[in-house]
Amino acid sequence: MDERELRALLERVQRGEADLDAALAALRRLPYDDMGFAHLDTHRALRAGFPEVVLCAGKAPEHAAAIIARLAEGRGPVLGTRATPALYELVRALVPDAVYHPVARAIVVEREPLPQRPGTILVVCAGTADLPVAEEAALTARLMGNQVELLADVGVAGLHRLLAHVERVQTANVLVVVAGMEGALPSVVGGLVRRPVIAVPTSVGYGASFGGLAALLAMLNSCAAGVTVVNIDNGFGAGYAASMINALAAERSQPQ
Secondary structure, three states: OOHHHHHHHHHHHHHOOOOHHHHHHHHOOOOOEEOOOOEEOOOHHHHHOOOOOEEOOOOOHHHHHHHHHHHOOOOOOEEEEOOOHHHHHHHHHHOOOOEEEOOOOEEEEOOOOOOOOOOEEEEEEOOHHHHHHHHHHHHHHHHOOOEEEEEOOOOHHHOHHHHOOHHHHHHOOEEEEEEOOOOOHHHHHHOOOOOOEEEEEOOOOOHHHHHHHHHHHHHHOOOOOOEEEOOOOOHHHHHHHHHHHHHHHHHHHOOO
16 A cells, blocks of 8 residues: 555545445555565555565565565555566466566566656666666666666777767766676766766676676775665666655755
8 A cells, every 4th residue: 555545545534435444454454464474564655655576586486476466456566576487477377467577577567657757767787788687777767657768788898889878878867877797887977977876786797707796896996976886786776776866856856
């Protein structure tokens, strides 16, 4: 349940269109829904502005599918990250309108998109091998009600590719920069813009990249001011953080 649903429920009670027992039944699942193997945080959208997101990796497939199906009973949207095609088939049997995004490795149920806020979040991706993480970030931010653009394959090995889009880079409200290997791209972008840059190291690279550790350390040691770093391959976390920054900017731009 989110703020819109709660307000609508209380207004129906106020108008006499719903009785107190029905309202109590709806509210009984707050602040969580006990499924036995999981306690769903049904209060998350009211408290944090977006429903609980399901990390599917590591869960028993039947548990992940059941959790997504239960969340889909609400207004949504529902996002399941790190999902496999096999899990999607289980979910689709329970939620026929669920959609699978193969590059982002995510399952989405979106019946009523959230209102879109102003400003653009630009996801900048160093190489096509980094696209799964970049697409995860872009999908997350879009589901949260943001205008999102993706600029792919503009890594530092061919810097002219990035500079050809410098106007797009400099006009975005927030930037998510995804890179593996030596992780240099966020520093370059950070030196070009006056906006927040969220750096995402990926596990892409040869042996000495140590599964993304080299990129992570490079980004943490960036000489460009205003660059913050999330964990290795954490496109979801970057997209979520970018959305929160953009939401704050949108709130402050509204007339008082």
